[in-house]
Amino acid sequence: MPFLSANLTIDAPLVDAMTDALMEAGAVSVDVSDADAGTVWERPIFDEPDHASSAAWLHARLCALIPTELDVRKVIEKARRIAGIEGTLAFDVNRVDDQDWVRRTQSQFTPQHVTERLWVVPSWHAPPDPHALNIVLDPGLAFGTGTHPTTRLCLRWLERTLKGGESVIDFGCGSGILAIAALKLGATRASGIDIDP
Secondary structure, rough: OOOOEEEEEEEHHHHHHHHHHHHHHHOOEEEEEEEOOOOOOOOOOOOOOOOOOOOOOHHHEEEEEEEOOOOOHHHHHHHHHHHOOOOOOEEEEEEEEOOOOHHHHHHOOOOOOOOEEEEEOOOOOOOOOOOOOEEEEEEOOOOOOOOHHHHHHHHHHHHOOOOOOOOOEEEOOOOOOOHHHHHOOOOEEEEEEEOOO
């Protein structure tokens, strides 16, 4: 099923209200990104608890996915009113044709060489080194695909630290990658705990 992608730029303090309003007005999803990315005004945000600003960026780019049977102008106007934004909002519209989204997502994940003997391998790939310790998983919505620096650092730490026979808790486990790695590295027991189904 094709969709229409409505793209608009707004000031960061309006992001939450406009995102909620777009969903209420008929959008099926809204992606938020830094409108100033790649410019001198780009601001890296790490979502730290003591961050001085409640707004992620100075300006946000909203990309609302809207069913083709809806009038995009009416959706944007309704959302603007719901969010309490004055004036008109400039936006552009692109068509998003239906695709094999699973295959497209899979194409983004390739085997990750984490250490000399440890690989993270998506299940649809053959392990590059069959003799390595290969963590085979299905990257998806859960955190823990082996591409994020924190996951890689934890995997390296596990490899350096585990001697064999340990019990490990992977708290906030996401995909369970650290628990799986711990078992492959010699832990006797590993428990993965998460609150997100």
